[in-house]
Every structure is written in structure tokens, then in C-alpha cells.
Amino acid sequence: xxxxxxRLSHDLDPLNPSDKGxxxxxxxxxxxxxxxxxxxxxxxxxxxxxxxxxxxxGIATADGDKILVYKDMGLVSQVFDxxxxxxxxxxxxxxxxxYSTTGGSTWxxxxxxxxxxxxxxxxxxxxxxxxxxxxLRDLVRDQLGSSxxxxxxxxxxxxxxxxxxxxxxxxxxxxxxxxxxxxxxxLLKGAFCFVFMDxxxxxxxxxxxxxxxxxxxxxxxxxxxxxxxxxxxxxxxxVVREIxxxxxxxxDQHGLRSHRFAPxxxxxxxxxxxxxxxxxxxxxxxxxxEARVEMGRQLAREHxxxxxxxxxxxESGVPAAVGYSQEAGIPYGQGFVKNAYVxxxxxxxxxxxxxxxxxLKLNPLEHTIRGKRLVVVDDSIVRGNTQRAxxxxxxxxxxxEVHVRISSPPVQWPCFYGIDFATRAExxxxxxxxxxxxxxxxxxxxxxxSEEGMVAATAQPASDLCTACFTGVYPIxxxxxxxxxxxxxxxxxxxxxxxxxxSIDLLALNP
Numbered sequence: 001x002x003x004x005x006x007r008l009s010h011d012l013d014p015l016n017p018s019d020k021g022x023x024x025x026x027x028x029x030x031x032x033x034x035x036x037x038x039x040x041x042x043x044x045x046x047x048x049x050x051x052x053x054x055x056x057x058g059i060a061t062a063d064g065d066k067i068l069v070y071k072d073m074g075l076v077s078q079v080f081d082x083x084x085x086x087x088x089x090x091x092x093x094x095x096x097x098x099y100s101t102t103g104g105s106t107w108x109x110x111x112x113x114x115x116x117x118x119x120x121x122x123x124x125x126x127x128x129x130x131x132x133x134x135x136l137r138d139l140v141r142d143q144l145g146s147s148x149x150x151x152x153x154x155x156x157x158x159x160x161x162x163x164x165x166x167x168x169x170x171x172x173x174x175x176x177x178x179x180x181x182x183x184x185x186x187l188l189k190g191a192f193c194f195v196f197m198d199x200x201x202x203x204x205x206x207x208x209x210x211x212x213x214x215x216x217x218x219x220x221x222x223x224x225x226x227x228x229x230x231x232x233x234x235x236x237x238x239v240v241r242e243i244x245x246x247x248x249x250x251x252d253q254h255g256l257r258s259h260r261f262a263p264x265x266x267x268x269x270x271x272x273x274x275x276x277x278x279x280x281x282x283x284x285x286x287x288x289x290e291a292r293v294e295m296g297r298q299l300a301r302e303h304x305x306x307x308x309x310x311x312x313x314x315e316s317g318v319p320a321a322v323g324y325s326q327e328a329g330i331p332y333g334q335g336f337v338k339n340a341y342v343x344x345x346x347x348x349x350x351x352x353x354x355x356x357x358x359x360l361k362l363n364p365l366e367h368t369i370r371g372k373r374l375v376v377v378d379d380s381i382v383r384g385n386t387q388r389a390x391x392x393x394x395x396x397x398x399x400x401e402v403h404v405r406i407s408s409p410p411v412q413w414p415c416f417y418g419i420d421f422a423t424r425a426e427x428x429x430x431x432x433x434x435x436x437x438x439x440x441x442x443x444x445x446x447x448x449x450s451e452e453g454m455v456a457a458t459a460q461p462a463s464d465l466c467t468a469c470f471t472g473v474y475p476i477x478x479x480x481x482x483x484x485x486x487x488x489x490x491x492x493x494x495x496x497x498x499x500x501x502x503s504i505d506l507l508a509l510n511p
Contacts, residue, residue, distance in 0.1 A: 026127040027052035029095040030195035032202040033222025039088035042095035048231040053098040056110035060123035063090035071110040096125035115170040126162040128191035128418040136164040191417035201252040209267040210245030228281040266464040267475040294457035295407040296323025303447025311335030313378040320407035321377035370398030384428040387441045404443040409470040
């Protein structure tokens with residue numbers, strides 16, 4: 001299979017598909033279901049989580065004797081075919097769809113990661129981002145030294161925090177994975193949702209702040225864990241509950257066991273409600289679509305305007321546009337036609353095509369917007385390039401006025417908990433006020449929802465949410481030495497070897 005390096009975003013500039021906006025967190029999925037085709041269940045579960053990461057995908061299965069792993073760069077549908085899924089046999093599976101937040105977008109960093117020595121191995125998938133990566137790297141080096149390579153994937157050029165955790169979990173062949181997890185998890189700082197397994201047991205763990213969502217579901221003959229409830233429903237599982245912050249769950253032939261490895265201190269990511277999660281996801285009892293519609297209603301209350309038509313920027317801006325229309329009493333209409341097949345592109349348009357204004361993702365619906373005063377609702381502004389291009393297209397299509405409304409406050413700070421924003425220097429709101437941003441993107445008016453209005457729409461207590469990307473207040477303390485960031489392990493690598501005694505790694509069979 002081909003190995004590529006590209007990325008896909010919900011927020012690609014229509015004139016430049018490589019200009020990315022806020023990038024999604026990863027998606028994780030796990031199933032314990034004897035007698036079921038767990039690889040195919042995981043495949044369809046990952047399909048439902050594709051929006052959370054489009055760089056690579058992988059599935060690991062266990063049959064009580066060995067663990068098999070199959071992963072590669074690309075979308076879920078590009079990585080797997082019937083033959084690949086048929087090779088993944090067993091009664092347990094974990095799966096992953098990745099957008100990189102620690103470690104670059106490379107084949108070596110694809111997940112699940114695999115590690116082990118002796119009779120037990122571990123395969124792990126991670127959604128989130130650890131902020132004490134260098135502490136963990138030093139711990140791996142000091143405790144395990146050159147033998148670390150036999151217990152993890154770091155020696156393959158893996159530069160992710162996931163590989164460090166996998167190595168630590170499998171560090172002692174005489175220590176059960178469940179015991180190891182209860183010792184290792186309290187050492188981790190940052191945002192993490194782990195779904196992992198050994199040959200016989202499925203595990204799931206969520207950081208004490210519950211930054212990223214993780215839900216537990218029930219099948220007739222098994223259990224399922226997934227980043228979002230929609231993935232459970234996709235495969236016919238009933239939603240049981242969320243994995244609690246600071247909880248480790250173990251599932252095997254004896255049933256489900258729950259351990260508390262740290263007290264819960266909820267700080268759920270508010271951007272899950274604004275943008276990241278599917279609209280049909282339910283997070284802490286709140287349907288994401290309902291939260292987005294309410295954000296639109298609040299926008300209309302905070303920033304009314306005299307206009308003829310409300311349109312949303314597909315896809316995440318649409319529910320807020322519907323809410324704005326409902327509250328303002330202004331008709332809602334479709335203003336953009338979206339090309340659903342724009343994904344990772346390696347073909348850059350020629351200068352002539354750029355001058356002609358090639359639009360790969362969005363095109364204005366001219367007959368709807370010509371002669372109209374528009375309210376354009378979007379979920380966020382990062383650099384401003386996307387909105388600038390959209391407004392130019394709308395004016396060229398005959399819009400009389402373009403009033404932009406944003407269903408989140410100005411993004412002024414980077415996220416270190418699992419979203420890959422632009423650097424602070426690249427964020428348009430870092431150096432410009434609202435009126436200056438309005439002038440920069442060419443809108444007739446610009447209004448952002450207030451932080452209070454956004455939080456109220458989630459129906460969650462403000463104290464239980466992380467709003468760091470808007471406020472700069474980070475609920476999980478960042479390292480003072482500045483050793484943090486997506487490529488921190490690539491600038492300070494650790495060299496170890498890799499080997500697996502009892503497991504078969506399909507990467508070696510399918511290079």
C-alpha cells in the first residue's frame with residue numbers, strides 16, 4: 001500500500017487546499033466481542049470517526065494468543081480492504097484514525113502502537129496530547145535503557161507520545177498490563193483517551209480532566225468503547241455511559257472492571273461542541289447539534305443585523321446558521337455548494353488556475369445569493385484566509401452585503417491538549433481586534449459569540465470546561481522549561497531497538 005504524507009481539514013481554503021484550519025483530534029475505537037467479526041466492527045466504527053483524523057488509520061486484533069496489527073497512511077477506506085480485514089482475526093480489537101499532535105504525520109507514527117516482551121504484548125490507540133512527553137522520554141531512558149526497544153515502537157522512528165506510553169506499559173514482562181496501567185496512568189499529564197489491549201483483555205482510560213470524549217457501549221455479545229457515541233450507534237451498540245475522567249476500565253471474559261486511578265477534575269474541551277465532534281454525538285448529556293444551534297441563536301441575540309438571508313459554511317457552520325435564522329427571523333438558505341470529494345491533494349494548481357480563482361472545495365450558489373444581504377455563519381476564524389476567500393467569492397457572485405458571524409470567540413492561543421491550531425503568531429486574533437479582522441477579511445460586519453454565550457450553549461458548568469484557546473488559561477499546567485510541541489521528540493530523539501516475541505506484526509509482512 002502507498003505511504004503518503006498529507007492532511008485533510010474541514011477548513012481548507014477554497015483557493016488553497018493546503019491551508020489548514022483547526023485540525024481534529026484523533027478517533028479511537030475498541031471492541032471485546034467473542035464470536036463477532038471484531039475487525040469489521042472496528043472498521044465501521046473508525047469510518048464513523050473519520051472526521052477526527054484523516055492522516056492514517058490502523059486496527060489491531062487479539063485472539064488470546066497473539067496480537068496482529070495492520071495500519072498505514074490514508075483514510076480508513078484507503079488503508080483497509082476485505083483481504084486486510086480478513087487477516088485480522090480474534091475477539092478483541094482496537095482501532096485508530098489519526099491527526100498528529102505529537103510526532104509528525106508519518107507511517108512510523110501511525111497507530112495502534114505495539115509493544116511487549118515474553119508472553120504478553122500491548123496494542124494501544126490514543127486520542128489527545130500529553131504535555132510531559134519529555135519527562136516520559138527521560139523515564140523510558142532511565143528505567144529501561146537500551147532494553148526499551150524490546151518493549152515498544154520507538155526504535156522504528158516513532159516520535160509520538162503514544163509510543164512512550166506503550167513502552168512504559170510493557171516495560172516489565174512479569175507485571176500484568178492492568179497493574180502496569182494503574183502505575184503508569186497517574187504519571188501522565190495532559191489530555192488522553194486510551195483504548196488498548198493485551199491478548200485477552202480490552203482496556204480504556206480517560207485523563208482526570210476528561211478533556212476528550214470517550215463513551216462505553218454494549219453489544220449483545222460484547223462491549224465497545226469509542227471517542228464518540230455516534231460510532232457506537234453505527235455498529236448497533238447501545239450507549240451505556242461515558243468513561244469517567246480518571247477511570248480505567250478492563251473488559252474480559254469475567255466482565256467489566258472499573259478502577260479509579262485519579263480523582264475527576266472535569267475540564268472538557270469546549271471546541272468539541274463548537275467544531276470537532278459529529279453533530280449527532282452526545283457529550284455529557286448534551287447533543288452537539290443542539291449546542292451548535294443554540295450558539296447560533298445566541299449569536300443572533302448578541303450580534304443582530306438587518307439582512308435578507310442566513311447561510312452557513314459547510315459543514316460545522318450550518319447548525320449555528322439555522323439557530324441564527326430561527327432567532328433573527330431571517331430566512332435560512334444554502335449559499336455554498338460543497339465538493340464532498342476534496343481530500344488530500346498533492347497537485348497544486350498552476351499560476352493561471354490560481355489567477356482564475358480555482359475553487360476545489362466550495363462554490364457559491366449564485367442564484368440564491370445574488371442581490372442579497374447575507375449573514376454568513378462559521379465556527380471559527382484561525383488565520384482568516386478561508387473567510388477572506390469566501391467573502392470574495394460571495395461578492396463576485398452578486399452578494400450586496402456580507403455580515404460574518406462566528407459561533408466561537410476569537411482564537412488567540414494554541415491548544416496543547418489534542419488540537420493542532422496554527423502557532424500563536426499565525427492566529428489572526430492574536431494581533432488584531434475585531435474591527436481590524438473585519439477589515440482584513442473584507443466583511444461588512446463581524447461578530448463573535450461571547451465566551452459566556454458559547455459556554456451557556458453547551459449546558460455545562462463553566463468550571464467543567466477548558467476554554468484555553470480563547471482565554472489563554474490552561475487548566476493543566478504546561479511545562480515551565482518549554483519542552484512541548486508537536487515535534488518535541490523529533491528534535492530530541494531516543495534511540496532504542498524494537499522486537500516482539502509472542503506477537504506477529506503485520507507491518508513487517510506488509511512494508
